Amino acid sequence: MTAPTDHLLRGGPAATEEIVDAFRDRARPVVEQVDGKDFRTQWQAMADLGVLRLADADSVDPGPVTRSLAMIEGIGLAGADPGICYALASQVFGMQFPLRATLRDPDWQALAHVQDGRTLLCHALTERKGGSDPLSMDTRARRDGDAYVLDGAKTFITAAPVADLAIVFARTGEGRSPFALSAFLFPVDTPGVRRGESFEKTALPSVPMGELVFDGARLPATALIGDEGSGLAVMSSTTAWERAVILGYALGPMRLLLRRTVEWAGGRDHFGRRMGASHQVAARISDMALALHRSRVQLYAMAARLDAGVPARQLAADAALTKISVSEDYVRLTEHATALAGVRAFVPGSGLAADPHSPLAALTYAGPNDLLRVGVARQFGLPVEN
Ligand SMILES: Cc1cc2nc3c(=O)[nH]c(=O)nc-3n(C[C@H](O)[C@H](O)[C@H](O)COP(=O)(O)OP(=O)(O)OC[C@H]3O[C@@H](n4cnc5c(N)ncnc54)[C@H](O)[C@@H]3O)c2cc1C
Known part of the structure; x- marks a missing residue:
């Protein structure tokens, strides 16, 4: 329909x-x-x-x-x-x-x-003590002959409880050198790898999230993605791709929320007239449309540039701006829908129940917006560090 x-x-x-x-x-x-x-x-x-x-x-x-x-x-x-x-x-x-x-x-x-779809991937970067600062990671891969021995743990990983293959970032060098990290891709059923704790979450609750624990896991050198020491470069690529377009997932839910809110405001009688006859209500609907419009235009523009062959890493600043903009528009759109639904926003089964947690989580994953803002300002030449 x-x-x-x-x-x-x-x-x-x-x-x-x-x-x-x-x-x-x-x-x-x-x-x-x-x-x-x-x-x-x-x-x-x-x-x-x-x-x-x-x-x-x-x-x-x-x-x-x-x-x-x-x-x-x-x-x-x-x-x-x-x-x-x-x-x-x-x-x-x-x-x-x-x-x-x-x-x-x-x-x-x-x-x-x-x-x-039969083999599921996960992207394991975050550790218990924090996610924003990859160079503080403790997970370590030690070279041993023609293999690497992996020790440590990754946590808050989307799909970790069900994934078959993991992309894992680990320290192969010391300190905060840009060449201190390497990226590996290997099966989760490798001996020495186990699934640790799983986490229920209020945002996107249907998606499993959990921990991967490495206890002397022996990885062949072929598990390396790129060269030893290129982990930060691999991560720049995966995160730029993610920031550029992952929030495309929200376009459908945003449009459905807008449609549902228009129908509600257009059909409900309030103060002796249609609720949508209020200029304030109408302005909220327009702001929802603006948020969706802005998000859609930006996401498809990023997709077009990636399709044109621009390397993701060259798009880092624009990808960060897109991620910030779309995630915050998703939060704003949800806030308007929540306000216009009144109490029904908080009543499951009302047909107007709201989910503020999932949009709010987008402010955090794929790089917290606060830190992305710092990175954007740095690209403009400000002497600002995280
Ligand atoms: C739904 C969801 C799915 C996720 N999936 C994955 C996944 O698949 N793989 C994975 O590796 N991780 C995943 N994560 C984890 C995510 O990547 C981390 O939450 C993120 O990197 C931030 O790390 P943190 O939560 O430890 O926050 P912290 O690093 O502790 O930061 C928390 C907040 O503190 C503030 N802050 C801290 N330091 C600074 C600073 N220097 N300047 C300005 N502000 C600062 C910011 O507001 C920041 O948002 C997921 C998270 C969520 C919510």
């Missing part, structure tokens, strides 16, 4: 809008079938629609990043659980695309099966 307002804020190229619509329509019955089922079932159902499949790097109409963004927006519009949309966006944009850009072609080909 489409709403009368669905054609608004749809200013993308026709080929892109067609993908959004096609995935919305294909996902709708599947979303209904898997509603309320466990994470892996919902994940697989969306993966079976092709959402994790990257178009060839040279496809142009639209390019592969735009196509993936449109697919994710489409399933979000179909009402797929926002947590599933987030997890899919996280794997596609924060792992698959940067790995395809970084690995040698045969190594990427050997990994390409992750696109069918």
Whole structure:
């Protein structure tokens, strides 16, 4: 079912809008079938629609990043659980695309099966004592002959309780040298690796989060991504990709929230007239539309630049600005919807229940916005450090 307002804020190229619509329509019955089922079932159902499949790097109409963004927006519009949309966006944009850009072609080909959804990836950077400062990490990989021996732990990792493969950042050098870290990719069932604590969370509650513990895990040298010491460079790539487009996951949920709020304000009688006849109510609706419009334009602009071949690391400042802007617009849009729903925002089952936690979490993951702001100001030449 489409709403009368669905054609608004749809200013993308026709080929892109067609993908959004096609995935919305294909996902709708599947979303209904898997509603309320466990994470892996919902994940697989969306993966079976092709959402994790990257178009060839040279496809142009639209390019592969735009196509993936449109697919994710489409399933979000179909009402797929926002947590599933987030997890899919996280794997596609924060792992698959940067790995395809970084690995040698045969190594990427050997990994390409992750696109069918049966093998789940996780990106393990954060440690218990903190996430924002990677050079303070304790997890260590020690060279031993033709292998590395890994000790330490990564925590608050999306999908760690269910992932099959992990990208793990570890210290291979001392101190705060930019070459002190290395990145590894290996199966979670490697001897010496175990899943530690799992965490329930108030944001995106359907997505498992947990810990990975390494106790003398022996990794072949082929587990290295790039060269020893290039971990910070790999991380700059994965985080720039993530910041540029991961919040594409929110476009569907944002539009559904706007649509629901318009219907509520347009239909409810209040003070002897329609609630939406109030200029203040109308202004909130317009501000929600503005937040969605701004977010959509920025995310698709980032996707277009990545499709044009601009290396993600060159887009670091713009990616940070996009992440800050979209996450804060998602919070703002949710705040307006919450205000206009009144008490129903806090009553599950009212049809207008709000979820402020998931948008708020976007201020923190993929780099806390406060720290991203510092980084942006530094790029403008200010002598500011974290
Ligand atoms: C939903 C969700 C999913 C996540 N998934 C993953 C994942 O898959 N893999 C992974 O590795 N991690 C993941 N994380 C963890 C995330 O990356 C970290 O939360 C993030 O890096 C921040 O680290 P922290 O929470 O330790 O915050 P801290 O580093 O303790 O910072 C907390 C806050 O303190 C302030 N602050 C601290 N220092 C400064 C400073 N110098 N300047 C300005 N402000 C400062 C900022 O406001 C900052 O937000 C996830 C987090 C969430 C919420």
